[in-house]
Amino acid sequence: EKGGYASFMLKEIAEQPKAVADTLLGRIDAEGRLRLDEVRIPDAVLREADKIVIIACGTAFHAGLIAKYAIEHWTRIPCEVELASEFRYRDPILGQRTLVIAISQSGETMDTLMALRHAREQGAKVLAVCNTNGATIPRESDAVLYTHAGPEVAVASTKAFLTQLVACYLLALYLGQVRGTQWGDEIHAVVRELARIADEVERVLETMEPVRALARSLADKDTVLFLGRHVGYPVALEGALKLKELAYMHAEGFAAGELKHGPIALIEHDLPVVVVVPSPRGRSVLHDKIVSNIQEIRARGARTIVIAEEGDEAVVPYADHLIRIPATPTLLQPLVSAVPLQVFACELATARGNEVDQPRNLAKSVTVE
Numbered sequence: 001e002k003g004g005y006a007s008f009m010l011k012e013i014a015e016q017p018k019a020v021a022d023t024l025l026g027r028i029d030a031e032g033r034l035r036l037d038e039v040r041i042p043d044a045v046l047r048e049a050d051k052i053v054i055i056a057c058g059t060a061f062h063a064g065l066i067a068k069y070a071i072e073h074w075t076r077i078p079c080e081v082e083l084a085s086e087f088r089y090r091d092p093i094l095g096q097r098t099l100v101i102a103i104s105q106s107g108e109t110m111d112t113l114m115a116l117r118h119a120r121e122q123g124a125k126v127l128a129v130c131n132t133n134g135a136t137i138p139r140e141s142d143a144v145l146y147t148h149a150g151p152e153v154a155v156a157s158t159k160a161f162l163t164q165l166v167a168c169y170l171l172a173l174y175l176g177q178v179r180g181t182q183w184g185d186e187i188h189a190v191v192r193e194l195a196r197i198a199d200e201v202e203r204v205l206e207t208m209e210p211v212r213a214l215a216r217s218l219a220d221k222d223t224v225l226f227l228g229r230h231v232g233y234p235v236a237l238e239g240a241l242k243l244k245e246l247a248y249m250h251a252e253g254f255a256a257g258e259l260k261h262g263p264i265a266l267i268e269h270d271l272p273v274v275v276v277v278p279s280p281r282g283r284s285v286l287h288d289k290i291v292s293n294i295q296e297i298r299a300r301g302a303r304t305i306v307i308a309e310e311g312d313e314a315v316v317p318y319a320d321h322l323i324r325i326p327a328t329p330t331l332l333q334p335l336v337s338a339v340p341l342q343v344f345a346c347e348l349a350t351a352r353g354n355e356v357d358q359p360r361n362l363a364k365s366v367t368v369e
């Protein structure tokens with residue numbers, strides 16, 4: 001039941017703080033160490049893994065792209081992310097020391113299932129990140145880390161996405177812990193921040209009214225572009241996917257650093273461009289570069305919609321619309337920056353008269369290749 005919300009999607013967006021908290025529950029102990037006892041892959045195997053390959057589709061693929069940054073940073077294990085539908089057709093190089101992570105909300109996506117079968121045939125160990133107990137993908141995997149988002153009914157994935165991110169962060173930190181790499185102050189700080197992140201997501205949800213108004217004002221546009229860098233790049237891709245599937249608009253996500261290699265030619269008067277700005281702390285070089293990107297596109301007439309941390313004043317002069325998110329460690333930012341994009345797409349779709357829970361031509365789980 002929709003519990004008083006106009007759509008399942010709105011309900012599921014609102015459930016995200018709980019979904020995130022539930023996915024963390026019992027997995028971090030009082031000392032701040034990760035406890036993933038349910039991951040039945042022996043520590044020895046995790047210690048010896050020399051490559052991680054993530055396979056997934058759609059929104060789960062975007063979670064995988066973000067996971068790559070976390071895994072490589074905290075574990076120093078090379079990590080590839082591939083669309084499950086492409087994976088087995090290119091003769092991928094896999095072996096017994098390859099750890100494959102299959103991310104799927106439903107656990108029934110055929111492309112992901114076929115990719116994981118291929119990986120296991122080649123001797124790789126497969127760990128599923130899944131939201132559905134006992135689904136085919138976890139049943140056919142060597143181990144599973146469940147997300148606890150609860151049932152996701154709307155076709156557009158929202159709370160499952162956030163919990164996939166949480167599961168991937170936990171996994172990355174756990175791998176770091178098992179392998180003894182980089183287990184420093186930074187990881188402790190991140191674990192502490194993860195414990196608070198559900199409240200931060202709640203705070204974002206409380207400030208979404210201006211985002212809704214902005215979305216309604218753009219209902220007659222044809223195109224929206226999304227820019228990001230680092231983990232903000234997959235967030236931009238996810239923002240664009242949400243808009244395509246819900247609002248049936250032309251939407252594209254770009255890595256902001258690619259602008260001058262082509263996409264900047266698309267910028268024209270009043271084109272809405274959403275920019276996900278990295279934290280000015282942490283990797284501040286990226287922050288400064290994206291601020292120049294915002295300046296560049298604004299000088300060419302774009303209507304800039306800027307998602308930036310509270311306290312980031314450098315963006316203010318160049319933002320036609322400013323959406324604030326709480327400050328988080330760089331790698332965790334997608335947990336808060338993705339939320340306004342979900343709200344934005346949902347509201348725009350509604351303003352355009354679309355059915356948000358059941359967009360045209362789409363099914364909740366894609367059980368054919």
Ligand code: M6R
Pocket residue numbers: 057058059060103104105106107108109112155156157158241245364365366
């Ligand atoms: O159930 P899965 O996570 O395997 O589904 C993967 C995609 O089909 C899914 O994320 C799709 O892209 C969503 N409709 C996006 O909102």
